[in-house]
Amino acid sequence: MRKATIVNMTSLHPDRLLPADPGTRDVARRLYAAMADLPIISPHGHVPPEWLAEDTPFTDPTSLLLSPDHYVFRLLHAQGVDLADLGVGGAQLDEAGSRRAWTLFCENWSAFRGTASRFWMESVLADVFGLAESPSAETADTIYDHIAAALTTPEFRPRALAERFNISVLATTDDPVDSLEHHRTLAADSSFATRVAPTFRPDRYLEPVRPDFAELAKSLGAAADIDTTTYAGYIAALENRRRFFKDNGGVSTDHSHLDVVTLTLEPAEASRIYAAALAGEASEDEATAFRRHMLVEMARMATEDGLVMTLHPGALRNHHIPTFERFGADTGHDIPVGVEFTRGLQHLLSRFGTSDGFQLILFTLDETVFSREIAPLAGFYPSVYAGAPWWFLDAPEAVRRYRGAVTETAGFHRTSGFIDDTRAFLSIPARHDMSRRLDAAYLAQLVAEHRLDEDEAHETAIDLVTTVPSKAFKL
Template identity: 75%
Template sequence: MTSTASLTLHPDRLFPPDPGVREIARRLYAAVRDLPIISPHGHVPPQWLADDTPFGDPTSLLISPDHYVFRLLHAEGVPLEAVGAGGSPLDEAGARQAWRIFCEHWRDFRGTPVRYWMESELVDIFGVTERPSAESADRIYDQIAERLASPEFRPRALMDRFDIQFLATTDDPADDLRHHERLASDPSFTHRVVPTFRPDRYLEPARADFPDLMAALGKAADIDTGAYAGYLAALADRRRYFKEHGAVSSDHSHTDVVTLSLDGAEAERIYAAALRGEASEAEATAFRRHMLVEMARMATEDGLVMTLHPGVYRDHDTSSSRRFGPDTGNDIPVAMEFTRGLQPLLDRFGDVEGFHLVLFTIDETVYSRELAPLAGWYPAVYVGVPWWFIDAPEAIRRFRGAVTETAGFYRTSGFIDDTRAFCSIPARHDMSRRLDSAYLAQLVAEHRLGEDEALETVVDLVTSIPKQVFKL
């Protein structure tokens, strides 16, 4: 195999090898291939779109913000600073060298979803026709850099090209949301971009910076957070502020999803101790679990959809986290339990009209055992599609088989891209549409579903299901 091998995308990628089933998949996919993208959970910075500043170089766009890419490079011995991870500054020479490193390691991504997405980005967006390698790295870099310098590749133009109808970002409760305000007030910007309320830090009193966070929360809400009642009022006020700025959901990620309800006096006592830096680990954990229930209670009042994606050992490599900060690829999945942990929350709110709780996991063992049965009973519960470590073709196929038999298609969330890598959004959604078309085609071929029903379902998975789940 030569280093100048061509890079192409096969039109039947991810479709079944059986000719008859593949033909059905082709027909189903044709119905959804060009539908607009709905992205209800992601991490693209809203400032990119508000400022519409041209992207600087191929590395800062495609490698540095994408921990999917650089975590595997790190495993191969590449220093994180060499690829600009964690905001490490790279000049033009450094960015070009980082791109060379990525291309030299192209083989390490074989069989991974990263390889699938990156191929789609390179070919479909930038017109690259050479396979990445040490020899082709500079030519590919120059080709992408030339395109990024043109108006057609600025963030807003790419939003138009990708046909992203709805995009949710992820935002701190104390954020003033000024970038969202600019987008919403700009008549030339026709896409809907909304914030997502992400309160994790403000619900965890074991954090050393919890008192400082409470001060920031109080300042943002203009409410005294010196007591527990003020703390609750400030959170409710910021949720209201987010909703006024278009938010449709709150997003939560803790080590577990154990829930419980403390009485008011006990919650007040632990909160006061936390402000003094005196709450024990057990007290802080109990308070965090209690606050998850409080977030559900608030959701029943203000209508924000509640999404949970637990089960991650954050900052597993402490030395890397100290140097480069969070979200730099060294979070690792852990085993999860939902049924017992969520029972107190669902006992109170699982049947409340209008409450939507979307449960994500990266522990595949719970799909058929816990999440599908929960979604198959409680009107509030939906199963989130595979994300993060398992948003890969094989895992998505396993997900459909594990969940559909108990919860069907309409108790799932629709596809979630969960990405900071802006240019990978269309590739990820296209992957999901191909896989769902293939899964439904198999049901048709087995005479378990009429093709007209399969067609209706594949369209709903892209359109009406995410709109219904996230109340769009």
């Protein structure tokens, strides 16, 4: 293997994603310079907390950069690459398998032209590993060896990288019954500056249609030390675990269902459906009504414990059944569907939309609702924030469309700040850098059109990566 070295990278253009017009680009350069080196606030993501708590060295380029990143491996799958050859779904690759997976990626590099993944991966290879070579069949081994050697050095341990990336806040996504032992380890370690916050993700505990719902309810009760054989006990257990997350640094809850229709059941009816669900006898309509009722209950609990509620509906999970059966969930084939927010959330917002302390961030995979529904909701309700574009929309053109669709109605300060939403740890700075460049470009255009003074744009640029996410997520 070659010795890992960090070299100055010159192949990435310093003006990438900035406006083509020279005058506007000059303004964008100044705005980007003001925000480029500010700390990263990542209030929603999927980096396993044990990576940082245990600070275990990463083992190889494939398991670090390819198999955790569904943006990358799903596009390779579209090119005909078998997911098993990429280590997806827990498949274990030896060194030869890892190298072969990396070669497959490099051989298919042209498939990433024009994608956000291309921007992120180029930034990782250049800015993190100091590589000037572009991936190809010819450079695959050279790049692999360079990265593998780097991963054996202390500078590439998880904690060292978090410090190098200047991550001030990193939120994880966690099961309600998780012990949060890794978060407690990190919180007790004064030598580690990054704040790692757990996020309460109760989706599967709110879906009575699941065949394992009774087992999940039992495990929830065991974690809370509360009997969950009754609906009242189930509610108490959820409240208990939410408090536990907050006591251990949690700031938000995360909810991803097929829709965001909300309603409130009478207590007796909620109890009846819950009992039927535990017995495996709830109908699909009853289970759907219960889940919609529970979204309102989550909002009610948020008014009491202060956790920020985030919604990101509209993913049809596990679209390709054979892939799900072979590799499991979260293996690249969750596909967006259209979602309606205005009528769906009216009941919830009529009850809690103006409640003190309640905050609701609306994300979507359906960008048609940004200007029609989400921006108008955020432009009226003091509780509602327009979530950043993510998951298929966290890409340059979609981010540009989001700014144009949302800002004129809701302004900048009713948005969430950028959300990287990733398990691909090394791509976090690249993703935030992309957002900062695009925001600088958008603000520069407003200056060029004499819609903002440059000093206002400068202040807004800084707010978008500091004040805005801090306020939206109560940081």
